[in-house]
Amino acid sequence: MNVLVLCAKTALACLLIVAGGAKLSDPASFASTVRLFIPVRVAWPVLSAAAVGVSLGEVAVGVASLTLPAITALDVLVFAIACAFVAVSAMGYAFHRGRSCRCFGTLFQRKFDAAGVLRSAVIAGIAAVALVHVGAAALQLDATARVLLLAAAGLLTLAAFTAARARGTGSEPEPKVVAQ
């Protein structure tokens, strides 16, 4: 059971880091998704800032969860974020069905659909598993281990950012040429 919980905690941390890192590669496109959920007219810089904020927040929570596994409050926060994913997926499915959710930036072309809601529910389920108490000994980290995990988190963020950038640049609109 311990291994299952540890896997759940780590998998969620990795998921948050990858999602945040990938979104950071193209905050403008994620800002357009953020706009879908804001009922009032908001200036584009504010949307962009919100998109960057959400992306950085995901990376920060993921890194914290990976390097500070003994802090229960972080598990609760991750579970709350997973529940927010379910809510956003459900709202997207209800009001913006078929639109790109950009949950992983341009890394994966996910859309607001029923499968997306199901995926979010599974993530929330995994986050619930990660809440299960495990022996403190399993979560004890010395300074070396913490640095190692921090480096792994950094590598993961960089890999997600680079992969999303490599895959996503082609999605920009092609500049048009006009006849004289």
Place this chain on the structure above:
Amino acid sequence: MILASSFVVVALVLCMATVLALFGVTHVSMSGAEAIERDGLAPGVHAPVWSLVDSAGKVVRSPPPTPLQLVMFTDHSLKAFPSVVDGLREVMAQELLEIVVLTRQRNELAESVLRSIGLDGISVLTGSPSLYAAYNVRVTPFAIFVDSAGRVRASSLVNEAWQVTKLLQLADLPLEQENLAPRGRFRRRTAGAGV
């Protein structure tokens, strides 16, 4: 001790597996035909600036002194694309167009082969993998038109003569103001944007 390190082991294994999965997914997606269609640079962006000397000692520059420069990314293998050679011969007649062949690396065969297939008067320049990367070119023969201001005017993988002439027509068209990207901004083309 084993219990104490279990989280570190699980976390590191999952992190590395995720990194490898990301590289795998990206590698697969970038190897496909759709990804190759996005190679090259979008019209309006600044092309790399360089100055190279051909075998005759002539200094060739990009951006060019002429209104248009066609940079052909190829080597002696162009012989296997007779239609592209025909297209190049056709556009060579253009007075205001400078055509250069840029090889990926030193290639002793390139110049003699290109001369033998009738592409006289075209400077053959030794490029580098990094220069190819700067143009975002992986597959040859690839054609990129650059104007005297250093902006890309047309860019595509070419396999037929009509593609070369069509690209020249596109390169002659003026760019919209909104497409004039600031220097240093790297922008790729969208899939299906070739000729």
